Amino acid sequence: MIIAIDGPAASGKSTTAKLVAERSGFSYLDTGAMYRAVTYAVLQSRVDLADEQGLAEWLALQDITQRWEKGTCRVYLNGTDITAAIRSPEVTRRVSEVSAIPVVRQAMVRLQRTLAAQGDYVVEGRDIGTVVFPDAEWKFFLVADDETRAKRRQKDLEQLGIHQDISELVREIQERDRKDSSRAHSPLRKAADAIEVDTSHLTIAEQVQFILNQIKQPLTKETS
Numbered sequence: 001m002i003i004a005i006d007g008p009a010a011s012g013k014s015t016t017a018k019l020v021a022e023r024s025g026f027s028y029l030d031t032g033a034m035y036r037a038v039t040y041a042v043l044q045s046r047v048d049l050a051d052e053q054g055l056a057e058w059l060a061l062q063d064i065t066q067r068w069e070k071g072t073c074r075v076y077l078n079g080t081d082i083t084a085a086i087r088s089p090e091v092t093r094r095v096s097e098v099s100a101i102p103v104v105r106q107a108m109v110r111l112q113r114t115l116a117a118q119g120d121y122v123v124e125g126r127d128i129g130t131v132v133f134p135d136a137e138w139k140f141f142l143v144a145d146d147e148t149r150a151k152r153r154q155k156d157l158e159q160l161g162i163h164q165d166i167s168e169l170v171r172e173i174q175e176r177d178r179k180d181s182s183r184a185h186s187p188l189r190k191a192a193d194a195i196e197v198d199t200s201h202l203t204i205a206e207q208v209q210f211i212l213n214q215i216k217q218p219l220t221k222e223t224s
């Protein structure tokens with residue numbers, strides 16, 4: 001079974017998705033981390049983003065994996081732990097550009113489908129309910145107001161020892177949403193059959209419980 005959790009930047013997807021996975025015994029897949037890992041790899045390399053063929057060949061050589069270790073989801077690129085590096089402001093600034101490239105999306109969607117075919121998964125991202133798993137049994141679309149999202153992002157960054165002003169974070173989040181929603185391929189969009197959850201005034205425990213209550217109910221829509 002797939003539980004898709006989509007939504008804009010810093011809407012509470014990761015925290016919620018991880019806890020829903022833990023409580024329901026599902027595996028967890030962070031597709032944003034995969035696009036961040038590609039962006040990090042691009043920044044480390046001399047690969048030409050305009051050369052589709054070359055980029056596709058280079059991507060096929062990159063080994064991106066995620067593993068649960070001591071309660072955290074760690075991300076590896078070709079065997080190196082890049083969990084902290086993919087949250088850097090530079091990766092965050094470039095990730096919308098890299099993730100809008102069709103060959104990047106094709107490679108990542110293929111990988112996401114292969115990984116999640118292995119069992120029950122909570123998959124978080126931007127296009128999970130619309131493109132990657134349009135037949136997902138459950139789809140949630142998380143939203144929150146800009147100020148709340150910027151405050152959450154600031155807290156996450158502070159844990160990594162990075163300080164950024166709220167106003168700067170609001171601008172960055174809005175800019176990333178604009179790019180992610182307006183791109184030609186798989187833009188950020190709520191699936192017609194997704195349940196919208198506004199997390200602005202919910203605690204983490206409340207948003208997790210809301211989703212757990214929903215998925216306990218029998219499915220009302222047909223599944224394939």
Ligand code: DC
Pocket residue numbers: 009010031032033035036095096099100124125126127128176180
């Ligand atoms: O969830 P996040 O902020 O870590 O995601 C980083 C970026 O990755 C986001 O700005 C757009 C891209 N992304 C995407 O294009 N498709 C997904 N399914 C997940 C993320």
